[in-house]
Amino acid sequence: MTTEADARRTVISAIFGTLATQAVGAAARLELADRIGDGEAGTDELAPACGVPAEQLGRLLRALASLGLCVESRPGRFALTEAGALLRRDTPASLLDFAAFLTHDVFQRNWLNLGESLGTGRPAFDTHFGEPVYDYLSGKPELAALFHAAMSKRHLPVEMAEAISGAYDLSRFGTVVDVGGGDGTLLAALLGRHPRLTGTVYETEAGTARARETVTASGLEKRCRAVAGDFFAEVPKGADLYLIKNVVLNWDDERASTILSRVRAAMPDHGKLLIAEPVLPDVADADSLNHAALENPYLTDLHMLVTIGGRQRTRAEYTTLCARAGLRVVRVAPLAQELNASLIEAVPDSAV
Numbered sequence: 284m285t286t287e288a289d290a291r292r293t294v295i296s297a298i299f300g301t302l303a304t305q306a307v308g309a310a311a312r313l314e315l316a317d318r319i320g321d322g323e324a325g326t327d328e329l330a331p332a333c334g335v336p337a338e339q340l341g342r343l344l345r346a347l348a349s350l351g352l353c354v355e356s357r358p359g360r361f362a363l364t365e366a367g368a369l370l371r372r373d374t375p376a377s378l379l380d381f382a383a384f385l386t387h388d389v390f391q392r393n394w395l396n397l398g399e400s401l402g403t404g405r406p407a408f409d410t411h412f413g414e415p416v417y418d419y420l421s422g423k424p425e426l427a428a429l430f431h432a433a434m435s436k437r438h439l440p441v442e443m444a445e446a447i448s449g450a451y452d453l454s455r456f457g458t459v460v461d462v463g464g465g466d467g468t469l470l471a472a473l474l475g476r477h478p479r480l481t482g483t484v485y486e487t488e489a490g491t492a493r494a495r496e497t498v499t500a501s502g503l504e505k506r507c508r509a510v511a512g513d514f515f516a517e518v519p520k521g522a523d524l525y526l527i528k529n530v531v532l533n534w535d536d537e538r539a540s541t542i543l544s545r546v547r548a549a550m551p552d553h554g555k556l557l558i559a560e561p562v563l564p565d566v567a568d569a570d571s572l573n574h575a576a577l578e579n580p581y582l583t584d585l586h587m588l589v590t591i592g593g594r595q596r597t598r599a600e601y602t603t604l605c606a607r608a609g610l611r612v613v614r615v616a617p618l619a620q621e622l623n624a625s626l627i628e629a630v631p632d633s634a635v
């Protein structure tokens with residue numbers, strides 16, 4: 284049974300979420316986790332490097348300790364916990380860029396307009412920043428670089444490539460296009476595992492520049508190219524497999540079904556589409572969510588609404604969206620919890 288104190292704690296901790304966000308954002312910007320490193324560090328040592336007086340730095344570190352990100356081993360001396368160490372840059376699954384990105388001033392300010400988006404169903408970003416978020420990012424190279432770094436680290440591309448290869452037999456395919464493939468890390472990891480496969484990262488102009496760097500760094504120039512284009516207009520034709528990860532969720536039904544229609548138009552009849560995205564349960568249930576999802580998809584859903592006008596969807600909603608684009612969903616397989624995604628397989632619908 285829920286006591287009154289439990290009920291109050293639930294509400295207050297939801298309200299305090301915004302304060303925790305700011306503390307984590309400040310820690311990320313001060314690169315505190317890297318500065319503390321493996322051992323422990325005192326506020327006196329950290330203060331000059333951070334450019335923050337020791338007194339206030341200690342207050343921030345105590346707040347971080349209260350969130351489980353570090354421990355105060357002796358007064359004024361702090362060591363990272365395993366969770367806090369994920370905010371180091373040099374750790375493989377680093378969440379530093381993701382923390383810096385989501386707590387960035389631009390996105391924090393945009394969240395203040397949630398009420399507006401709730402009323403209109405449209406992304407407040409466009410009105411308050413004068414243009415859609417991807418256009419805005421293309422004019423801000425530093426923020427765009429942070430966005431791509433955040434996406435590729437947060438989504439564990441190497442583990443995702445392993446999971447896709449485990450759930451799906453890629454050896455029967457010759458060519459794959461990763462539609463909106465970001466900096467190309469996922470495709471490079473897939474090609475690394477499947478030597479007969481050749482691939483294309485299809486991205487915006489800015490996205491392909493980053494993807495080319497990944498391709499070169501992975502030594503995959505002979506089997507992988509980066510093609511610039513607009514997935515609302517067309518998608519490279521004729522591949523055996525199309526991959527879309529965390530792209531459909533960026534857009535409302537109209538725009539998302541346009542992208543899927545472009546993929547359908549590009550696909551040969553034997554082609555397959557794999558969408559790797561989070562799939563919402565049919566009803567929101569906080570208990571099952573706590574066990575089943577690493578991230579809260581309903582808060583991400585609001586983030587999509589206010590930032591870009593996208594949404595998170597249930598299996599039934601993905602199925603309807605695919606059907607609108609002439610695609611039939613034939614399988615939905617949840618991937619490991621830390622990947623925060625299911626694999627939705629769709630094929631051309633011969634009935635269309």
Ligand SMILES: C[S@@+](CC[C@H](N)C(=O)[O-])C[C@H]1O[C@@H](n2cnc3c(N)ncnc32)[C@H](O)[C@@H]1O
Nearest residue numbers: 417434463464465486487490512513514528529
């Ligand atoms: C949320 S990110 C996902 C990136 C990558 N698939 C991943 O999972 O990390 C969406 C991607 O779509 C790309 N994008 C946005 N608009 C596009 C367009 N009109 N045509 C092609 N790519 C686009 C963005 O540059 C961005 O990399």
